[in-house]
Amino acid sequence: MSDRRRAILEGAARVIARRGVRGLRVSDLAAEAGVSTALIYYHFKDRTGILRHALAFISDRADRYTGAAGEVGAAPSATPPAADPRRLLERILLLEFQDLPEVRENSTAWGELRAHTIFDPELRDELTAAGAAWVEEVAGLLAAACPAAPGAAVIAAAERLTALLEGLSSRWLSGLLPVGHARDLMRGAIGVEIGRLGSLTT
Numbered sequence: 001m002s003d004r005r006r007a008i009l010e011g012a013a014r015v016i017a018r019r020g021v022r023g024l025r026v027s028d029l030a031a032e033a034g035v036s037t038a039l040i041y042y043h044f045k046d047r048t049g050i051l052r053h054a055l056a057f058i059s060d061r062a063d064r065y066t067g068a069a070g071e072v073g074a075a076p077s078a079t080p081p082a083a084d085p086r087r088l089l090e091r092i093l094l095l096e097f098q099d100l101p102e103v104r105e106n107s108t109a110w111g112e113l114r115a116h117t118i119f120d121p122e123l124r125d126e127l128t129a130a131g132a133a134w135v136e137e138v139a140g141l142l143a144a145a146c147p148a149a150p151g152a153a154v155i156a157a158a159e160r161l162t163a164l165l166e167g168l169s170s171r172w173l174s175g176l177l178p179v180g181h182a183r184d185l186m187r188g189a190i191g192v193e194i195g196r197l198g199s200l201t202t
Contacts, residue, residue, distance in 0.1 A: 085144035146197035
């Protein structure tokens with residue numbers, strides 16, 4: 001990705017997190033990114049293109065800070081430090097609650113994009129695909145932790161955990177829930193789901 005393209009997408013994430021999708025104007029984005037409006041249109045064609053690429057950028061950035069490196073700005077690691085599926089699951093979910101500016105910005109922008117689809121379906125397919133990929137990742141770790149559990153139960157557990165994370169994240173970002181309590185609730189839910197799956201057999 002070119003430096004200018006990255007600057008535009010980083011600027012889009014910041015503007016969406018600050019003002020919401022409705023507050024994203026190309027002229028403001030150009031000022032935020034330090035580029036011309038013509039360059040934005042050259043790279044992304046229109047406002048919908050900006051939103052689609054911003055969503056992909058936000059998803060990729062979340063993958064980086066919840067992946068092997070495990071924190072914002074950390075160097076990538078070839079091997080995750082925790083090989084146990086439950087520990088890996090806790091890691092990728094709990095790292096969504098890092099009280100760091102980039103994580104807050106990313107989570108806020110994701111929530112704004114998700115809320116936007118309630119009123120405008122233009123990003124619904126992309127959000128559906130991103131959500132399904134996230135559920136699939138969580139389900140894979142749950143299946144590894146509870147190999148005897150039925151597949152449908154594993155998917156349902158993954159859907160509950162990801163939905164809970166989004167709700168807890170919204171409450172944390174709104175100031176309604178301390179970050180430590182959000183982590184504790186998430187960790188408890190992981191334990192409940194794994195315990196339930198562990199009691200099931202195919």
